[in-house]
Amino acid sequence: MTSRTSIHLTINGHDHELEVEPRVTLLDALRDHLGLTGTKKGCDQGQCGACTVHVDGQRVLACLTLAAQAQGRSITTIEGLAEQDGTLHAVQAAFLEQDAFQCGYCTPGQIMSAVACIREGHAGSDDEIREYMAGNLCRCGAYPHIVAAVRQAAMEAAS
Amino acid sequence: MRDFSYLRADTADAARQAGALPGAMLLAGGTTLIDLAKCGVAEPETVVDISHLKGLDGISVDGAGATIGALAKMSHVADHADIKSRFPAVSEALWQAASAQLRNMATIGGNLMQRTRCPYFRDPANFPACNKRSPGSGCSAIGGVTRGHAVLGTSEACIATYPGDLTVALVAFDATVHLGERQLAVDDFFLLPGATPEREHAIEPGEMITAISIPASAAARRSTYLKVRDRQSYEFAAASAAVGIEFEADGRTIRDLRVALGGVATKPWRARAVEEALKGKLLEPDAVRRASLLAVEGAVDHGANHYKIELAPRVVARAILKIGETA
Numbered sequence: 001m002t003s004r005t006s007i008h009l010t011i012n013g014h015d016h017e018l019e020v021e022p023r024v025t026l027l028d029a030l031r032d033h034l035g036l037t038g039t040k041k042g043c044d045q046g047q048c049g050a051c052t053v054h055v056d057g058q059r060v061l062a063c064l065t066l067a068a069q070a071q072g073r074s075i076t077t078i079e080g081l082a083e084q085d086g087t088l089h090a091v092q093a094a095f096l097e098q099d100a101f102q103c104g105y106c107t108p109g110q111i112m113s114a115v116a117c118i119r120e121g122h123a124g125s126d127d128e129i130r131e132y133m134a135g136n137l138c139r140c141g142a143y144p145h146i147v148a149a150v151r152q153a154a155m156e157a158a159s
Numbered sequence: 160m161r162d163f164s165y166l167r168a169d170t171a172d173a174a175r176q177a178g179a180l181p182g183a184m185l186l187a188g189g190t191t192l193i194d195l196a197k198c199g200v201a202e203p204e205t206v207v208d209i210s211h212l213k214g215l216d217g218i219s220v221d222g223a224g225a226t227i228g229a230l231a232k233m234s235h236v237a238d239h240a241d242i243k244s245r246f247p248a249v250s251e252a253l254w255q256a257a258s259a260q261l262r263n264m265a266t267i268g269g270n271l272m273q274r275t276r277c278p279y280f281r282d283p284a285n286f287p288a289c290n291k292r293s294p295g296s297g298c299s300a301i302g303g304v305t306r307g308h309a310v311l312g313t314s315e316a317c318i319a320t321y322p323g324d325l326t327v328a329l330v331a332f333d334a335t336v337h338l339g340e341r342q343l344a345v346d347d348f349f350l351l352p353g354a355t356p357e358r359e360h361a362i363e364p365g366e367m368i369t370a371i372s373i374p375a376s377a378a379a380r381r382s383t384y385l386k387v388r389d390r391q392s393y394e395f396a397a398a399s400a401a402v403g404i405e406f407e408a409d410g411r412t413i414r415d416l417r418v419a420l421g422g423v424a425t426k427p428w429r430a431r432a433v434e435e436a437l438k439g440k441l442l443e444p445d446a447v448r449r450a451s452l453l454a455v456e457g458a459v460d461h462g463a464n465h466y467k468i469e470l471a472p473r474v475v476a477r478a479i480l481k482i483g484e485t486a
Contacts, residue, residue, distance in 0.1 A: 003164055022165035022206065025193070046194050049260060058234075058263040064193045065264070068165045069186065069208055117259065120238075134392035135258020 007071045011036065012080025018067075026070050027051045027062035030077060038078040038108050042137070049136035052109040053077050059116035078108035081115065091115050091153045100149035102140035110136045114150045123154035160196045167208045171215070171367065175339070177207045179365035185209050187230060188264040190257070191273045199283050200274075200292060210266075215369060220245060224374040229268030229337075229367070233325070234259065236267060246373060248331065248382035248401045252324040255386045258393050268368035270325050271336065271348065272360065276395055277319035279303060290316040291356040305461040307395070310468050311424035317356030318461055319425060320395075321349070324386065327421035328401040329371065330429050332379045337370040338362060345371070349426035359426075378403030378415045385478040386421070387470065396422030398471040400454075402478040404442075411441050413483075418475055420454060423467045430454040433475060442483040444476075451476040 009016045009029065018033050027044070030036040030053070042050030044063045051062040054076040081089040091114045094100070101107045113136045117123050122132035129150045130143075138146065168174035178185050182204030186192050189210075195201035209215075215230040220241035227236055236242055237253035257265065265273075279286040279299035288297035300308055300318050309320040326345060334345040348361050362368070373379065382403035388394040399421035405414045416437050420428040432453035440446055451472040458468045 003162065005165060021162055023160050023162050023196075045197055046190060046261065049258065052260055058232075059260050060264045061190075061260045064189050064261075066165065066186070066189065066193065066206070066208075068167075069189065069210060072211065113260065120259075122259070131392050132259050135260045 005068060007068050009034075009067065009070060009075060010073070011075045012077060020067055022066065022068050024067045025063055026053070026055075026065040026067045026075070029067035030062060033067075036077055036079055040105055040108055042106065042109070047137075048106070048109075049113060050106050050109040052112040052136065054112060054116060057116075057119075059113050076112075078112055081111065089115065090156050091118070091149070094149040094153040094156070095146075098145045098149035098152060100145040101138075101142050106136060106138045106140075110138065110146055114146075114153065117150060118154045118157050123150055126151060129154075160193075161199075161202050163196075163203045164205045165208065166205055167211060169212075171209075171212060171339075171369065174207055174209045174212065175365050175367050177205065178367060180205065183207055185367060187266040187269040188232070188261075190261050190265045191269060195274060195281070198281050200281060209367070216266075218242065222375060224372055225249075226370055226372045227267050229369050229371070230266045232263055233257070233265045233267065233270060234262040237262065244380075245375060246328070246332065246379050246382065248328040248379070248384045248403060249325065249373065251384040252328040252386075252399075252401060255384065255392075256324040267325070267371060270323060271345075271368060271371070272362075273323055274359070275319035276322045277308065280319055291319060291352070291359075294355070294357045301461060304463060306463040307397075308461055308464045309423060309425045310458040310460050310464055310471075311420070311428055311455065312351050313425055313459060313461075314352045314354065314356065316354055317352035317425065319352070319356070320422060321424060321426045322395050322422075323427065324384065324396065324399060324421055326427040327399060327419045328382070328384055329373065330427040331401040331403060331417040331419035332373050332376060332382070334371050334373040336368060337372065338366045339369055341366070345427070346429060352425050376403070376415070376417075377405035378417045381405065381482060382417070383478055383482045385474055385481065387474050388422075398422045398467055398474045400471075400475045400478040402475065402482055404479065404483050406442075406483075413437050413440055413442060416479070418454065418479070420471055420475070423455070423458075423471045430475065432456055437479075442480075444480060447479050447483075448472070448476045451479065 042048035184203040436450035
C-alpha cells in the first residue's frame with residue numbers, strides 16, 4: 001500500500017507542494033523532500049527535541065508530526081528565524097555570545113525551543129528555564145551555557 | 160512504520176464513522192500514535208486525523224466546575240488561569256508531564272488514551288510475548304526487568320504501569336469523560352488488566368472522547384500533584400500523588416480528602432482507604448504517615464519494583480502534609 005498524497009506546506013512564509021506517502025513525518029519532509037536540513041533528526045521518537053520546529057507559533061516535534069497533518073498550518077524552522085538580510089535572531093546571537101554549544105547538533109532544536117520558551121513567558125528564572133527547556137537534550141552537556149543564552153535573550157526581550 | 164492511508168475528518172460525526180472501520184485509528188496530537196507506529200506496536204491501516212476539527216478545544220471554568228474539550232492541548236490547560244487557581248493539581252500534573260513540545264502537541268483526549276511505557280510492550284521485535292499487544296502470547300515483563308512496573312492492580316497476564324499524570328488528578332476529583340452523549344466516571348473509563356490487558360479503556364469502536372469535566376470542590380481548589388522520579392524533569396513518575404484537602408471551620412480537622420496515585424498501578428489509582436482513615440481527624444504528621452500506608456494495601460511486587468511499595472505512601476504523606484500545612 002504505497003499510496004502517495006499531494007500536500008501543500010507553508011514553511012518560513014514560502015509555499016511548497018510535494019508528493020509524499022501519508023506516513024512521512026514533517027521532519028522527513030523537511031529534510032529529505034525540501035532540503036531544509038537545519039532541523040535535525042536525533043532520536044526520531046519524540047525524546048530528544050533536536051527536531052523542534054514551530055507550528056502556528058507553537059514549538060512541537062517534527063518527528064511525531066505527520067507532514068499531511070501540518071497542511072494548512074504555518075511552519076517555522078531554524079532557517080526561517082534570521083532576518084532576510086542575515087541579521088540573526090536575538091536567541092541565535094545569544095547562543096553565539098554565550099558559546100552555548102559544542103558539537104552543535106542539538107542547537108537548532110535548542111534555539112527553536114528557546115524562542116518559544118521566552119515567548120511563552122517560561123524563562124523567568126534559571127530554574128524555570130531548565131524546566132521548560134527539559135525537552136531538548138544536549139549530549140555534549142552544554143547546559144550551563146544554554147541556560148545563560150536563554151537568560152540573556154529573555155532579558156533582552158523584556159527590556 | 161508501516162504505510163497507511165490518511166484521512167482528515169471535517170466533522171466529529173465523520174471522524175466517528177471513519178474511526179469505526181476496521182484498522183482505523185484516530186490521530187490527534189500524534190505523540191502516542193506516531194511513536195507507537197514507529198515502534199511497530201500500532202499498525203493502523205487508516206489514520207483519521209481529528210486534529211483540525213473545530214470547536215473541540217475549548218476550556219471553560221465556572222462555579223460548577225471545568226469543562227475541557229478533547230482537543231485542548233496539555234500546555235494550554237496547564238497555563239489556564241482558572242485551572243491553576245481552582246484545580247492546581249490538574250495544572251501541576253500537566254506541566255510536570257512530558258516536555259513543553261509534547262505538551263503543545265498532545266491533547267486532553269489523547270492523553271487519556273496514552274499507552275504504557277512498559278519496555279516489553281514497546282519492543283515487539285525483541286519481545287514477541289505481550290498479552291497487551293497479542294492476547295494470549297504471555298508476559299515478557301514477569302520474570303524480566305521490573306523496576307518500572309506496577310505493584311497495584313496487576314494480574315497474571317500483565318504488570319504494565321499506567322504512565323500518565325493528568326488522569327491521576329482527574330480520578331482524585333471525580334472527573335467525567337464525555338464520549339459524545341455517553342458519560343463515564345474517569346475511574347470507570349480505565350480498566351484493570353485482569354485477563355484482558357489488551358482492553359485498557361471503556362471506549363467502543365465508533366466512539367470518540369469529546370470532553371472531560373471536573374466538578375468544582377473545595378478539595379480541588381486546595382490541591383497539589385507531587386511527582387517523584389529518577390530525574391527532576393521530563394520523566395515518568397516512580398510514584399506520584401494527587402491530593403486535595405478541605406478543612407472544617409477550625410482549619411485543622413479534615414472534612415474532605417482526595418488521594419490518587421500514579422506511577423505504581425495499572426491504572427490511575429484512587430486511594431479511598433487513606434481518605435476514609437483521615438476524614439474527621441486532625442491533620443497530624445504521624446497520623447497522616449500511618450494512614451498513607453493504606454495507599455498500597457494489597458500491593459504485589461515483582462522484585463526490582465519493590466521500592467514502589469515503600470515510596471508511594473511516603474509520597475502520599477508528603478503531599479498531604481504539604482497541602483495541609485500551607486495556609
